[in-house]
Amino acid sequence: MAPGRRGRIIKRTIAIAAVVALSLTMEITGFLVSPESERPEVSYATLHAMVPLVFAACAGVAWAIGPSPVPARLMVLFPVVWIPLPFLRVIEDLGWLWPLLYGVHLWWGLLTGILVLLYPRGDFGDRLARVLGAIALVASVSYLLGTVLLAEPPAALCDCAPNPYRIIDAPVMAGVIDLGYRFIGVVLALVISVRFLVRWIRGSVPARTVAFLMPLALLAWATTLAAQAVTYAANATAPQVLATVSLVAIASIPVSFVAGISHTRNMRARVADLMRITREGADRGLWAESLARTLRDASVRVYWWDEERGRYADASGDPIEHDPADRNGDHSLLPVASPTGMPIALIRHDRVLTDNMRLLDGVSSALRLSVDNGRLRSEIERTLEQVRQSRARIVEAGDEARRRIERDLHDGAQQHLVSLGMRLRLAANQARDRGIEPLGVELDGNIAMLNDALKELRELAHGIHPSLLSSGGLALAVPELAGRCPVPVEIDVQAEGRLPEVIESTAYFVVAEALANVAKHAQATRGWVRAHLVDHTLELVVRDNGVGGAAPEGSGMLGIADRVDAVGGELTIESPAGSGTTITVRIPLGATD
Template sequence: MAPGRKGRIARRTAVIVAVVALSLWMEIAGFQATPVEDRPEVSYTTLHAIVPLVFAACAGVAWRISPTRVPPRLMVAFVVLWIPQSIYYVIGGIDWLWPIVRGVDLWWAVIAGILVMVYPKGYLGDRFDRWIAGIALVASLVNLLGVVLLAGPQDVGCDCVSPNPYQVADAPALFSLIDNGYRVVGGALALVIAARLLVRWVRASVPARTVAFLMPLALFVWAVTLAAQVVTYATASTADTVLATVSLIAMASIPVSFDAGVAHARNMRARVADLMRITREGADRGLWAESLARTLRDASVRVYWWDEERGRYADAAGTPIEPADANPRGSHSILPVASPLGAPIALIRHDRVLTDNMRLLDGVSSALRLSVDNGRLRSEIERTLEQVRQSRQRIVEAGVEARRRIERDLHDGAQQHLVSLGMRLRLAANTARDTDEVQLATELEGTITMLNMALRELRELAHGIHPSLLSSGGLALAVPELAGRCPVPVEVDVQAEGRLPELIESTAYFVLAEALANVAKHSGASRAWVRAHVVDDELQLVVRDNGAGGASLEAGTGMLGIGDRVDAVGGTLELESPPGAGTTLTMRIPLGAPLEP
């Protein structure tokens, strides 16, 4: 945790502890100072003391999750201003203090009303809210001045206070008008706020109701609380205990509703991560719009994608955006999404209430950009891999053609010259023998023997470069001949139906040659098996031995060479080689037509 953050947490904790201590002191000291016959029920006093504690606890939560610092500060101010009526028994002898306390003893209601109006954005969002808050604050200041300048000891509700040193006139009628008028204005404002919020909630869309799902109830009971206070005060009657208890519970529900709603909005932002999981392979347009509507809980969401070719926005089905959707009015708004370089990506048409949660919309924009980038990168990678695969296949084909050309050149060129030279040497040797040139005939016979050896080695070399049996008879002839040259006895089972594509046959022949070479060199086997079958449009090659096992695809250049050859033609390679149980190498090569270079 950063040092600066630790300092902020410490300061906020100290403030909350201080205001809680002040509130509890006022509650306990006032209760103890009140005469026994005037004291309220202990249960009511306890509940009355719990209300500011709830506000203080919610302030600590709001400081962490609220979008601004206004709500937690309002909650802390509420704790300070939640002044019990019994506090006058404690401060009544302080003549300069009690008039001020009497003038602000209903400011908690103003704080609660403003807290309701700043939900969930954390600030007063429109002119109407600002007018309501302004009227409430002006009325509160007028009432404070009226109390300080006109109130007397008789206006406190007990005979426990000293004369008001600020009083400028004894005008009980004027004071009563100001005092009652303040409460009437407060009750009217509460009803206006409650009615406005409830009507908006009833008419709102599903996202709007989801964001404000608790506050209407809290506001309703808050309005009931103020109404009960106004009626009780105006009639000079004693409030019903049940109504007073319900009012306290209602008041405590306001900060809880605020924090719960803000936490819900934060959870909506957390669900944006689900969009990334759903669309991590790229932005499938239909799926993306459906997932976005589910995440935002807004069935009216529409996503219009930028069509670079036509220069317009269109939905997943290709339908262009309507002018009314591009410039929405009323209950909907448009969120443009662009790349980091400013290139347009999409327009998201959503419920206007979601603009109160810009962090959520920012998260949606980022998710869409990342999803589009993932799709673009995936397409580019797949295209690059396909180009690499085609390139490797062309290289393999070029190698096959080069081997055929070398084998043909050796057969038609050097090999024919050597055969012709051998025939001439044979004629010369016969002539020398006929003319009794024994020594010359002997030397020519030795030269002929050396020439035949060289010719045989040349044939074997040409056969290794590109076996003639493979060209003439395919795998059915070439594989048994290949297995016959292996020093380990090999049982061959070849059932290739007809001739296969030349590239497939060449690849299969040389991977089998490499695999048999590995058997001979490394396995220590006494027997091996080779199987070549065509199954479901693919050539399956299996080389198995009864050797020591323990082979690995990463060990040795032989296995790597086999893997490269098979991969170049789009095949797969599997190896099973448990120690002491032999080795089975399985290769599957698709028989699709080879790509043209």
């Protein structure tokens, strides 16, 4: 945890603990100093004391996950102004203090109303919310000033010292201010509640999902507040059950606030699932469906940018022929662009989701990453295909070059050497006919050297590209190749007909390299070569009973792997120590199409 964050957490914890201690102190001392006949029931006093504790606990959660620190600060301030009236008996001798506390003892209603107006983004969402908040603040300040400057000691609550701040003796005016403030508070609470309830009912699924608890809490609070105001104005005693319901409703408001922002936070967490679903690329139909499920908004539409035509179109390619944002203002548009500013898509969503810009930012990032992943994946696949085709062309060009060299050697240098040998033989015969025996012997020696050179040239030409492979395919070339191996090799070649040249050439050189390894390193007494066509795939197996332990990173094995990979084949090497070596190659015939 960062030092700065640790310090903030410590400060917040101290603040919450301080207001909780202050609230409990006021509640307990006020209860203890009250006459037994005037004390409320223990259950009610306990419930009354728990309300600020709920606000304080929710403040800690709101500080941790809320979009703004303002709601958490209001929740922390709530226990300070949640002043039980019996507490006035504790400070009744402090004439300078009780008027101030009595002037703010109803400010908990101001904080609660503003908290609701800030829901869920942590700020006033529109002009009406700002106007209602301003009215509540002006009314609360006016009540404080009127109480401090005009109020008399409340004889029914305490035997308080005289109010040192009172400027005139106007009890009627003080009563009007008191009733007027309560009336304004009830009206504001009802307006806020009705406004919130109407928006909730008319809202879409996302709107109702985000604010799923607050309407019930507001309705209960406003109703009981109105009933209590009426009984207070009538100088009557409110039923205990009404006061209890009111306390429960008040305590449920911060819980509803925290539950709402927690739900919003969980919606942002579901963006990670959206990225997981679409990490392979932006399949347009899947993306729109997954996005609607993530946002729980069936009205979500995704319009994709058509770069060729310079316009947005839906997943099926049909262009937009109308304004995606409806005239009623129930939806908003979220443009998504690449880091370079190139348009990617246009997302139409429920307007309520604009209250959660972090969620929309996450959606934009997910879509941008998905598109980038799809584009990168396509580029990689295209590059790999180009590399594969390039390697195949290199192999084919190499085979063609070897065939040409073999043909040139056979038709050129080899024929010249054969012709030269015939002339030397003719010259040797003529020398003996004329009695020049030493010349004949010398010419015979030259002929022998020429025959050796011709033999080596034929073997070189055969190694470059065997003529049997060109004329008869693997069925003739592999047995001839095995016949030149010093280790007995059993051949089983059942390739039906001729195969593509590049595949035959690759298979031949795999067998040649493998048998060379058998002769040089395997210390084997027997070998096996098997070549069959299985499901349109050439399966080639070269096996020996040698010492095993063949290294895949050896130059010979790497050469085999490169040639096989160039034609889209697969190579498997099994060479346990002491159990021989088995090389298996599978080459699909369609790899060279």
